[in-house]
Amino acid sequence: MKKAPNSYHRLRKLSSAVSGAALPFARERLSRLRRLIGDSKEVCTHFEAVLESLLLSQPGEIQPTSFTSSLTVNENMLRTLFRDCEDIRYRSFVFDRRDALIVYLDGMVNLERLDESLRQLLYAGEPVRPELIPRQILASSAVQLVAEVQLSLVSVMRGSALLLVDGLAQALLFDLADPAKRPVQEAHREGVLRGPYDAFTETLSDNIVLVRRRTADIHVKAKTFIVGDRSRTRVVMIYVDNLAKHSLVSEVERRLKKIRIDKVLTAGMIEEFLVESPWSPFPQLQDTERPDKVVAALYEGRVAILTDNTPWALIAPCNYSLLMQSLDDYTTPPVIASLIRLTRHISAFLSVYLPGMYIAITSYHPSILPGSLALTIGELRSRAPFPAFLEAALMEAVLEVFQEAIARLPQKLVVAASVVGGFVIGTTVVEAGIINPLLVVVVSITAIASYAIPSYSLSLALRWLRIPVMILASVFGLYGLVVGALLTLTHMCALRSFGESYLGEIFNVTMLQDWKDSLVRLPMKLLRTRPKVFGPEDRTRVGGK
Amino acid sequence: MASDLDPKDKLSPWQLTILLAAVGIGSQIILAPAQLIKHAGQGAWISVALGAVAFFAATWLMLKLGEQFPDQNLVQYFPAVWGKLLGGIFLAWFVIIHLLQFITILHGFSRVIAFNLFFRTPEEAIAILFLFTCAYGAMQDWGTIIRIQQFIFFVVIPPLVALWLVALLNFSYDRLLPLLPDDPLTVLTGVPATWNFYSGYEVVLLIFPLIYRIGVKKAVAAGAAFGCMGVLFTTVTVLTIGVLSAKTAADMIYPTLVVIKGIEIPGTFVERLEVYMLIVWIPIVFDTMIILFAVPARVLAQSTRYSDHRRWILFFIPVVSVLFVLLDPINIATKTGEALTTLGWGFSFLVAPLTLLAAKLKYPYRKRDTDADIS
Numbered sequence: 001m002k003k004a005p006n007s008y009h010r011l012r013k014l015s016s017a018v019s020g021a022a023l024p025f026a027r028e029r030l031s032r033l034r035r036l037i038g039d040s041k042e043v044c045t046h047f048e049a050v051l052e053s054l055l056l057s058q059p060g061e062i063q064p065t066s067f068t069s070s071l072t073v074n075e076n077m078l079r080t081l082f083r084d085c086e087d088i089r090y091r092s093f094v095f096d097r098r099d100a101l102i103v104y105l106d107g108m109v110n111l112e113r114l115d116e117s118l119r120q121l122l123y124a125g126e127p128v129r130p131e132l133i134p135r136q137i138l139a140s141s142a143v144q145l146v147a148e149v150q151l152s153l154v155s156v157m158r159g160s161a162l163l164l165v166d167g168l169a170q171a172l173l174f175d176l177a178d179p180a181k182r183p184v185q186e187a188h189r190e191g192v193l194r195g196p197y198d199a200f201t202e203t204l205s206d207n208i209v210l211v212r213r214r215t216a217d218i219h220v221k222a223k224t225f226i227v228g229d230r231s232r233t234r235v236v237m238i239y240v241d242n243l244a245k246h247s248l249v250s251e252v253e254r255r256l257k258k259i260r261i262d263k264v265l266t267a268g269m270i271e272e273f274l275v276e277s278p279w280s281p282f283p284q285l286q287d288t289e290r291p292d293k294v295v296a297a298l299y300e301g302r303v304a305i306l307t308d309n310t311p312w313a314l315i316a317p318c319n320y321s322l323l324m325q326s327l328d329d330y331t332t333p334p335v336i337a338s339l340i341r342l343t344r345h346i347s348a349f350l351s352v353y354l355p356g357m358y359i360a361i362t363s364y365h366p367s368i369l370p371g372s373l374a375l376t377i378g379e380l381r382s383r384a385p386f387p388a389f390l391e392a393a394l395m396e397a398v399l400e401v402f403q404e405a406i407a408r409l410p411q412k413l414v415v416a417a418s419v420v421g422g423f424v425i426g427t428t429v430v431e432a433g434i435i436n437p438l439l440v441v442v443v444s445i446t447a448i449a450s451y452a453i454p455s456y457s458l459s460l461a462l463r464w465l466r467i468p469v470m471i472l473a474s475v476f477g478l479y480g481l482v483v484g485a486l487l488t489l490t491h492m493c494a495l496r497s498f499g500e501s502y503l504g505e506i507f508n509v510t511m512l513q514d515w516k517d518s519l520v521r522l523p524m525k526l527l528r529t530r531p532k533v534f535g536p537e538d539r540t541r542v543g544g545k
Numbered sequence: 546m547a548s549d550l551d552p553k554d555k556l557s558p559w560q561l562t563i564l565l566a567a568v569g570i571g572s573q574i575i576l577a578p579a580q581l582i583k584h585a586g587q588g589a590w591i592s593v594a595l596g597a598v599a600f601f602a603a604t605w606l607m608l609k610l611g612e613q614f615p616d617q618n619l620v621q622y623f624p625a626v627w628g629k630l631l632g633g634i635f636l637a638w639f640v641i642i643h644l645l646q647f648i649t650i651l652h653g654f655s656r657v658i659a660f661n662l663f664f665r666t667p668e669e670a671i672a673i674l675f676l677f678t679c680a681y682g683a684m685q686d687w688g689t690i691i692r693i694q695q696f697i698f699f700v701v702i703p704p705l706v707a708l709w710l711v712a713l714l715n716f717s718y719d720r721l722l723p724l725l726p727d728d729p730l731t732v733l734t735g736v737p738a739t740w741n742f743y744s745g746y747e748v749v750l751l752i753f754p755l756i757y758r759i760g761v762k763k764a765v766a767a768g769a770a771f772g773c774m775g776v777l778f779t780t781v782t783v784l785t786i787g788v789l790s791a792k793t794a795a796d797m798i799y800p801t802l803v804v805i806k807g808i809e810i811p812g813t814f815v816e817r818l819e820v821y822m823l824i825v826w827i828p829i830v831f832d833t834m835i836i837l838f839a840v841p842a843r844v845l846a847q848s849t850r851y852s853d854h855r856r857w858i859l860f861f862i863p864v865v866s867v868l869f870v871l872l873d874p875i876n877i878a879t880k881t882g883e884a885l886t887t888l889g890w891g892f893s894f895l896v897a898p899l900t901l902l903a904a905k906l907k908y909p910y911r912k913r914d915t916d917a918d919i920s
Contacts, residue, residue, distance in 0.1 A: 364663065368817045476674060478820065479662055482827040483678050490682045493692040501553075501692055507699040508692065509559045 066147045071099050071166035078103055078164075081153060088156070095122060099166040108159035110178035117161075117174055144173040154232055179203075182311075184210065187289045189456055194331040199289040204234055204308040210291035211238060211304070219243070220298060225256045227270060227307075231263035235270065238294070238304040245301060245535045248498055252303045252316055267307035267314050274305075274316065276496050281464045283457035284497040286318035292327060301536030317497040317534060319504030321518050323455040324348070329521055338520035344452055345519065351450035351462045352488075355392045356473035356481050358442045362388045364477030380436040389474035391435055395443045396466065398425065403447075505533045553688040557757050558766035560691050561749075564836075565604070565770035567694040568745030570702065570777060571833030575801050575826060576653040577741040578785055580882070582800065585735025587791045588726040590782040595732070596739030597775030603893035604746045604767045610901040611753030611763075613908070619750040620847040626903050635896050636848060639747065640841040642892055644861070645885050646744060647837040648868045651676065652878050654830050657799060661823055672869055675834075680862055682835035683842060684855045687755060690839060694832055701828045706777070708822050712784045712804050720790040721783065740889045741882070742778050743771070745833060747892065748840055 019025065067074050075090070082088045087106045092099065104114065146152050147170045156162050159177025184206065187199035200207045208222060219242050225235045235256060239249050252274070259273040267287070275284040285305075288294060289312040294304045297315045305314040324344050329337040362381060366374045384391055402421040406414055426444075429435045446466070453459040465488060472480035495502035505514035514531045516522040530536045556564065578589070585592040614622040619639065624632030655672040663671070682693060726732060749767070756763055785800050788807065794800035806819045815821075842857035851857070872878045 365817075365820060368820045370814050370816060476666070476671070477662060478824055479658055479671065479827065480674070482824055483674055486678055486828060486831050487681060489696060490678075490685065490689070490693055493696070494685045494689040499553075501688070503692055503696065507696045509563065509695060510557045 066149060067152075067164070067169050067171055069167050069169040071101060071164055074164050074171075075101055077149070078162075081149075093118075093122070095165060101164045102161055103156060103164070104161040104176075105156055105159060108157075108179045109161050109176045113176045113178070114161050114174065117176070144175065145170050146173055147171070157232075181206070190288060190290050190293070190326075190454070192290075192327045192331070195327045196290075196292050198291065200291060200306075200311045200313060202309045202311050204236060204306060207291070207306050207311075207313070208236060208238075211294055211298075211306075214291060214295045215298075223253070225253075227256065227259050227261065228264040229260070229262050231265070233264035234308045235264070236306045238298060238306065240298050240301070243299065243301045243530075243536045243538055244303055245537065248301075248303060248317070248534075251498060252305070256305070264307060265309065267305065267310040267312065270305075270307065271314060274314070276498075280491070280495055281461040282320075282492070282495060282502060283323065283455065283461065284318060284495065284502070286315040286322055286455070287312050287457060288315065289313075290327065296327075299541075300530050301534040317500040319497060319500060319502050319533070320458070320492060321504040321506055323458045324453065326454040330524070334521050334523045341519060341521065344454070347449040347452035348458075348462055351446055351453070351459070352465045352469055353481060353485070354442055354446045354449070355396060355466055356469040356484065357478075358439065359388045359392050359470055360473040360477040360481050363474065377438060380438055383433050384436045384439075385434070387474075389470065391439055392443070392470060395429075395435055395439055396470070398429075399443055399447055400463070500533055505531065508533075554686060555755055555757055556687070556691050556752070558761040558763055559769075560695065561752075561756055561763060562766045562770045562773070563698045564691060564694050564748070564752075565746055565767060566773045567698050567829075567832045568748060568836045569743050569770065569774040569833075570705075570829060571745065572650045572654055572826075572830040573741045573744075574705075574778070574781060574829070575657060575799055576650070577738075578782060578794065578801050579798055580741070581735055581738045581782070582786070582791055582795045584738045585731050586726055586795070587721075587723065587786065588729070588732035589735055589786065589791065590779050591725070591732045592735030593739050593742065593778045593782045594775055595736050596743060597771045597778070599736055600740070600743040600746060600893070601768060601771040603897065604749060604771070605764055606901055607747070607749050607893075607897050608753070608763050608767060610897060610904065611749065613901070613904045614753075615758070616754050618752070618754055618847075620844055622904070623900065626900055626907060633848075635892075635900070636844060638888065638892055638896065639750070640844050642744075642747065642885065642888050643837050643841045644865070645881065645888070647679075647834060647841075648865055648872060649878065649882050649885060650830065650834060650837070651865065651869055652872050657802070658823065658827075661802065661819060669870070673866070675831075676862060676865060676869075679831060679834040679838050680858050682831065683838035684858050685835075685839075687752065690835055693835065697828045697832045701825055701832075705822075705825045705829065708805065708818065708825065709781060709784060711808050711810070711818065712788055714809075715804070715807055716784060716787040718787065721787045737886060737890055739778075740886045740893075743774060744889055745836060746770075747889075748836055750897070751840055751843060 079090070082103075089104055089106050091102045093102075094100065102114070102118065144155075146155070152162050152171055152173060155173050155175075159175075159179055161174040161176050163172040163174065165172075181203045182201050184198045184201055186197045190199070198210060200210060212220070217240065219240050221239055221241050223237045225237065226232050227235045237249075237252055237256065239252075241249075255274045256270070259270055261269065261273070264270055271285055271287075272278045277284065286297070288297075291313075294313050294315065297304060303316050305316070307314075324341065329341060332340070361369065362377060366377065369377065381388070386394065402417075402425075406417055406421075409417055426440055430437050430440055450459050450463055453462065469481065469484040472484040474480075476483065492502050501508075505511040505518050508514075511532050513529055514533055517527055517531070521527075528541055529539045530541055532539065581592060582589045614625075620636060623635050626632065627635060651672050654675065655668040658671050659666055659668045682690065685693075746767070749763075781801060785794050785804050788804045789797070789800055794803075797803055802819050802822070805822045806817075808818050810818065838858065838861065839854070842854040842861060845857045846852070846854035872881060
């Protein structure tokens with residue numbers, strides 16, 4: 001039977017009737033669709049990145065980039081941007097038959113100087129045309145002509161007064177900042193016996209002046225960075241351009257630019273972004289409130305970082321040896337300075353290991369003590385109810401609480417707290433038989449030893465190290481103590497501050513020249529070269545570049 | 546591109562001296578003298594002195610081998626010289642020497658510490674803590690390891706020497722006589738046993754490309770290290786024999802500790818001097834152990850084309866722990882020690898010189914990089 005042509009047609013593939021249904025065509029469409037999806041994903045990612053950067057650069061709202069020639073528009077814009085900022089003051093006045101507006105932040109501007117500036121402008125001998133204001137009054141160093149809104153806003157927030165005149169598409173910024181600030185005072189943490197007493201304050205410009213005042217070197221450079229997406233804090237990097245290693249300067253710069261943070265309240269907040277190992281207890285940047293120390297560091301080829309609102313500078317790189325030095329080392333005779341330095345190193349050792357030694361010897365190795373001393377300790381310990389570790393841990397905890405309380409107390413109460421802590425608790429716990437007197441002696445020596453360390457940050461790190469060392473000593477005795485020391489040594493050797501070993505030049509035979517100002521200090525006459533450890537461009541102190 | 550802020554892995558010739566001396570002056574100052582005095586008797590101190598010369602010669606040959614391939618280490622040139630199979634076998638030999646030595650020393654170390662410092666703490670507990678400490682050290686880069694070596698060398702070696710010099714209080718010259726033994730052959734048979742004292746110098750095959758090619762010649766630097774070790778070990782052996790006599794020392798497991806134990810300082814403040822000696826000894830052992838642990842890990846990492854050697858260190862921790870337990874009976878530990886000495890000698894005086902010879906034959910016109918070539 002012959003098949004009907006219609007039925008044959010009905011059984012044919014769909015593609016023969018509908019060309020768009022062909023498999024190759026469908027495949028091609030599908031691949032195009034996939035490509036489109038891929039492209040759109042890419043575009044979407046790109047848009048997200050753009051949006052994110054926009055949000056980061058202008059948090060809160062979209063802001064116009066420049067002023068217009070209409071004062072009303074400009075004023076409305078400023079009032080919108082400064083909405084809910086009740087400390088922003090707007091003063092309108094007529095200037096050469098045109099409306100003018102001055103905007104400033106109350107309390108940040110020196111009003112007397114502002115009035116004086118305006119008086120000069122308004123009551124000048126001959127009328128000043130607004131168009132000529134820039135040319136006529138820009139001779140004054142404190143006046144700046146700006147068109148960017150963003151810059152003007154930040155400047156107003158920093159204490160400048162903004163003058164807007166109708167018909168002028170630019171604004172005048174009067175640098176009249178006079179915020180409440182602390183005068184230059186003595187250092188709180190780094191007192192010296194023979195040396196200058198002035199210390200950094202919270203005002204960045206004052207701090208830069210304190211550094212500049214100490215050297216008239218044109219090679220001392222100061223580069224400003226803005227850190228903090230919202231706080232827009234000024235951070236200044238200071239270095240000597242023909243001394244500091246170029247790679248060090250560019251690395252500090254790179255790390256400063258890489259910081260992503262919303263606010264910078266103190267230099268401590270950026271410190272953790274700058275160091276290689278933020279988990280390490282050791283300070284990897286030197287902090288100092290002394291401008292003389294900063295200048296000394298600059299002339300060793302190091303880089304200082306000053307942060308606005310922070311009364312201390314950060315110095316990079318840093319190592320253990322530097323943290324154990326003080327300005328007094330250079331104002332006392334070298335022999336005495338060397339002995340003092342050795343004393344500090346011994347203090348650092350005692351502040352970490354003394355409680356551990358007490359635990360190890362009393363718990364595991366009393367036989368290394370002379371017989372009479374071992375008997376005395378045994379008798380004292382027999383009265384205390386706790387094992388040596390618990391006893392020491394308890395005392396350490398009390399000491400830490402006590403130190404923390406004193407650090408937070410008002411100055412007037414510190415003396416009272418010292419009496420309560422030192423005499424009352426110290427004596428009472430012994431009399432009550434909770435702690436044996438020898439341990440009180442050990443803990444006291446440990447605390448005093450930690451106070452002998454010039455760097456407070458290092459002292460804190462050593463205090464922290466005491467805990468694992470005590471645990472090791474309680475489990476493994478003197479063996480544990482030595483293992484603890486080896487682990488600490490390994491960590492310190494592995495730790496780096498801007499590429500330099502944290503142990504610095506100590507016992508490094510490739511840096512024999514640096515030994516003369518390390519564990520000991522030789523007379524100044526012999527310190528003719530700069531420390532090799534920081535790789536300065538010019539090693540010779542005198543007669544170099 | 547490496548910046549000058551990157552970790553520094555290069556070492557100067559004097560750092561090489563310290564590295565070799567620090568690796569050599571290790572655990573064996575307490576663990577090895579007994580075996581040596583058993584072999585060489587009265588003339589043990591001569592064997593030690595001769596050992597310094599012999600092993601310096603081995604090191605010198607290794608440095609010469611390094612000069613044939615100045616920018617390469619043994620992982621790169623052993624297969625090139627011997628082919629993949631034989632080169633691989635020699636590399637395995639090198640790795641086994643270091644690992645076995647690590648385990649043997651760990652064994653002896655934990656035994657000495659447990660015996661002298663603790664009564665109830667098991668050796669395994671001591672060993673495991675030390676194993677982890679050494680692993681942490683061995684995980685570091687060469688720059689860090691060299692810094693550790695230098696610090697320990699300058700801080701720990703002087704008190705160690707001072708403690709040994711106190712042994713002069715019990716020294717008797719008569720016990721040292723006759724200075725030369727009746728049978729000189731015993732002195733010669735004692736020389737191989739001194740490999741334990743000086744071993745660790747094989748590391749030069751791995752670190753050769755890292756050594757600065759300026760300044761003091763590498764051979765001079767190595768000679769200074771062996772001179773330093775030779776003087777120290779000879780003094781220790783002389784003092785041990787002079788205090789205990791060779792016959793008594795040969796019957797003891799750790800004669801050097803007995804020497805220190807026997808010292809009584811006038812007055813009553815310092816008691817049990819051997820505890821102080823052990824406190825000083827622990828960092829010295831650590832110094833040796835981190836090298837012995839780092840070297841095989843780095844060789845294996847490079848052989849297996851891993852840039853990070855730390856995974857091999859982590860792999861070694863359980864391996865070492867198991868082998869440590871297997872070595873527990875003291876006779877097995879002794880036999881392992883003897884086998885290790887043979888392997889060490891074989892590598893130093895057979896594999897290394899033959900490789901040097903083969904390299905010279907295979908690459909006769911190769912530009913060598915000697916210290917003399919570089920101003």
